[in-house]
Amino acid sequence: MARVKEDFRTLTGPQKAAIFMLALGEDHSAKLFEMMDDEEIRELSQTMANLGTVNAAIIERLFVEFADQLSSSGSLIGSYDSTERLLMKTLPGDRVSQIMEEIRGPAGRTMWDKLGNVNEAVLANYFKNEYPQTVAVVLSKIRPDHAARVLSVLPENFAMEVIMRMLRMEAVQKDVLDHVEKTLRTEFMTNLARTSRRDSHEMMADIFNNLDRSAENRFMTALEERNRESAERIKQLMFTFDDLIRVDATGIQTLLRQVEKDQLAMSLKGASDEVKDLFFANMSERAGKMMREDMEAMGAVRLRDVDEAQAAIVAVAKQLAESGEIAISGTGEEDELVY
Incomplete structure (x- = not known):
């Protein structure tokens, strides 16, 4: 030996x-x-x-x-930074990043904070296979607005069972909470982390959407030279201000009620004539006249300011599409996009 x-x-x-x-x-x-x-x-x-x-x-x-x-220091201080430094000495960098991401979570430090950042449809899909009492305990711990969204997408009969248990629920014992939290961490959050990896082209499309116009053109041109197939796929996945032409009249009117008038005026300064006509066609004659006057009063504006205004309005449009308040159509009859 x-x-x-x-x-x-x-x-x-x-x-x-x-x-x-x-x-x-x-x-x-x-x-x-x-x-x-x-x-x-x-x-x-x-x-x-x-x-x-x-x-x-x-x-x-x-x-x-x-x-x-x-x-040696008189005390032992534990922190995210000190833990990360210690792990870096013994583990590969990618493994350390994964561990620290799991520790920190999507946002917040508790399991309930993390659940608050999980899409309600994903949560509801998981909960429909759980006991109503378990779901009641979880919904009582997360934010009320998020709990409401989860309830709204659960099957109606099941949601009512959960509501009745929430109404009758007394103080939850710590060991019960600990058990629920442990189960969620091992069975749900771990599986979610494994399955939530996005397609790389979708991720890059979102990144390109947030670049200013000159940087986007520069990177896209370089990508086309190296990998035209990937560049074309990213272009198809990107949603720009000019793509608002794919929103119907009702959707544009909904969008107009959600955006700041000054922001819209700035964004239209750099828009195509087709997009400008779409917005003006869905305003009253008086509102359209005032918008044109505001745009003229701005004079010359920085391209950067236009890009920022357009990006903000695109973000609002995506949020409205995700909530089902507006529809964004594709280039063909079967190409409607669902967010």
């Missing part, structure tokens, strides 16, 4: 960790193993199996070093 070198200074990090785990005993080591992923457990187990006999002086020196490091 292999024997660890007598010189403490020759020990590697994994060897120190392996000695430490063996010295802690089964109960304490088991708790630490529960916090590790499979790869870490495999690496540490392999090192432990190959340690051989460890000199008692080395074990003592190891614990002294650990105690010195722990007490």
Whole structure:
């Protein structure tokens, strides 16, 4: 059997960790193993199996070093930054990024904060296979507006069962909440993280939508030279201000009620004649006249300001499309886009 070198200074990090785990005993080591992923457990187990006999002086020196490091600053401070720095020393960068993203979550630090950022349709699809009482507990913990949206897309009979349980629900015991939270974390959030990876072309289309016009043209031209197929696919997925021509009259009128007049005037300064005509055709004669006067009064405007105004209005249009308040059609009869 292999024997660890007598010189403490020759020990590697994994060897120190392996000695430490063996010295802690089964109960304490088991708790630490529960916090590790499979790869870490495999690496540490392999090192432990190959340690051989460890000199008692080395074990003592190891614990002294650990105690010195722990007490050197007078206290131990845990933070996202310190955790990330520690992980970077032992794990690949992409793995560290994944772990830190899971720790921080989409937004907020608690499970309930994270659920508040999950689309209501996704949540409802998961909840319809759960007990109404479980769903009632969850909906009582997330924001009321988000809970309302989830209820509205659940099957009506099931939603009523949930509502009745919420009405009769008393204070939820901590162990019940802990169990629900643990289940959501392991069965739902983990699966969601695995399945929510977006198509790379969709991601790039969103990024290109947020570039200013000169940068967009520059990058798109360069991409066309390298990969014309990808460039064309991104173009098809992009939704620009000029694409508002695909919104019907009722949709444009809905959009007009949601946007700031000054912002619209700025955006129309750089719009095509076709898009301008579409907006003016859906305004009253008086409103259209006032809008034209506002545009003339602006004089020359910066292209950057026009791009920002157009991007803001496109964002509103997408939100309205996602909520079903307006429809955005494609180039053919069967090409209607659903957001």
